[in-house]
Amino acid sequence: MKGVSFDIGEGELFGLLGPNGAGKSTTIKILSTLLLPTSGRATVMGYDVVSRPTEIRRRIGYVAGGDKGLYERLSARDNLRYFAELHGITGRTQRLRLAQLLETVDLADRADDRVEGFSRGMRQRLHIARGLLNEPSVLFLDEPTIGLDPEASRDLRSTIGTLTGQGTTVLLTTHYMYEADELCDRIAVIAQGRLVALDTPGALKKGVGDRTVATVEVRDASAAVLDDVRALPGVLDLTVTSTPTSHVLEVQCEDTASLIPDLLRILGPGLITRVDTREPTLEDAYVALVAQPAATAGASL
Numbered sequence: 001m002k003g004v005s006f007d008i009g010e011g012e013l014f015g016l017l018g019p020n021g022a023g024k025s026t027t028i029k030i031l032s033t034l035l036l037p038t039s040g041r042a043t044v045m046g047y048d049v050v051s052r053p054t055e056i057r058r059r060i061g062y063v064a065g066g067d068k069g070l071y072e073r074l075s076a077r078d079n080l081r082y083f084a085e086l087h088g089i090t091g092r093t094q095r096l097r098l099a100q101l102l103e104t105v106d107l108a109d110r111a112d113d114r115v116e117g118f119s120r121g122m123r124q125r126l127h128i129a130r131g132l133l134n135e136p137s138v139l140f141l142d143e144p145t146i147g148l149d150p151e152a153s154r155d156l157r158s159t160i161g162t163l164t165g166q167g168t169t170v171l172l173t174t175h176y177m178y179e180a181d182e183l184c185d186r187i188a189v190i191a192q193g194r195l196v197a198l199d200t201p202g203a204l205k206k207g208v209g210d211r212t213v214a215t216v217e218v219r220d221a222s223a224a225v226l227d228d229v230r231a232l233p234g235v236l237d238l239t240v241t242s243t244p245t246s247h248v249l250e251v252q253c254e255d256t257a258s259l260i261p262d263l264l265r266i267l268g269p270g271l272i273t274r275v276d277t278r279e280p281t282l283e284d285a286y287v288a289l290v291a292q293p294a295a296t297a298g299a300s301l
Contacts, residue, residue: 004023004027004188004195006188006195008171010137011164011168012170012185012186013161013163013170014170014171014186015173015180015184015188016171016173016190017173017180017286018290019290022191022193022290025142025173028142028171031044031140032044032057032060032140033049033053033057034062036050037050058134059134059136060139060140061134061138062139063130063139063142064127064143065124065142065144065145067120067123069127070123071115075111075115076107076111076112076118077102077112080102080133081094081098083130084098089134097133097135101129104159105126105128106155106159107125110122120149120152121149121151121155124144124145124156125155125156125159127144128144128160132163132168136168137167138168138170138171139169139170141171141172141173144156144160145157145174153179157179157183177281178281180282181282186198186199187199187201189290204285205280205282205284205285207285207288208280208288209280211280212278212280213250213277213281213284214250214253214260215249215250215251215276215278216267216275217246217272217273218249218271219273225267229249229263229266229267232253232266234253234254234255236252237287238250238251239287251263252288
């Protein structure tokens with residue numbers, strides 16, 4: 001990390017985006033007291049992560065993507081009961097809390113089934129219930145939907161979206177731009193260990209509002225042809241995705257109407273199978289931001 005500074009408000013769902021190795025998980029681990037910062041200062045709920053870690057741990061929850069951390073031969077309820085005991089939650093309070101959480105993550109009807117029979121999405125919802133056992137004021141979600149199928153991801157996003165309505169502050173890391181766009185009140189983008197943007201999803205998209213995007217699918221495109229596309233006046237960025245039968249070009253430009261005739265000329269009308277135009281998405285804004293990192297420094301929630 002080369003200096004990251006941001007504040008998260010109470011009850012906010014805050015997104016942290018960046019490429020692999022940018023520092024997202026490191027930031028979360030520092031804020032959740034799993035790592036010590038080598039410099040700077042970070043606070044959670046007013047408590048310093050270095051001098052007051054115990055107070056922070058009492059008030060936070062942490063959920064990471066993946067299957068680890070559950071006992072497969074125990075039921076969902078017994079998993080939560082075990083971790084509740086570790087938190088010192090017992091008796092009637094425990095029973096009520098477990099029932100509430102199983103309902104929140106939509107597992108009430110599977111509460112007494114063994115986890116070994118759960119899908120990955122169900123396991124991840126149970127992880128979130130575990131992270132909420134101690135009624136945390138702040139919940140850290142580190143790529144919670146990674147590896148999930150679309151239906152499971154949608155269900156989990158629905159669960160996450162309800163948390164701030166219950167008063168929980170959420171810090172979310174994800175590689176899925178549509179997820180961040182749907183869920184987050186504000187987003188910080190980190191690249192090369194530096195904070196390069198901090199704003200609402202809408203404002204970040206407006207930051208690339210001076211461009212439009214043309215999607216062109218072609219049967220074939222040589223490196224020389226792609227270089228000619230990049231050199232066209234008004235082309236701001238070009239991303240190419242290859243499949244066994246075609247190449248899909250995402251061309252960010254100042255004006256698609258004036259660009260498309262030049263694209264047809266360079267690529268060859270006989271090779272083009274599809275042309276679409278659209279307004280910029282959060283992914284377009286993200287790609288533009290991580291290509292030009294700029295520095296700023298500390299963090300608090």
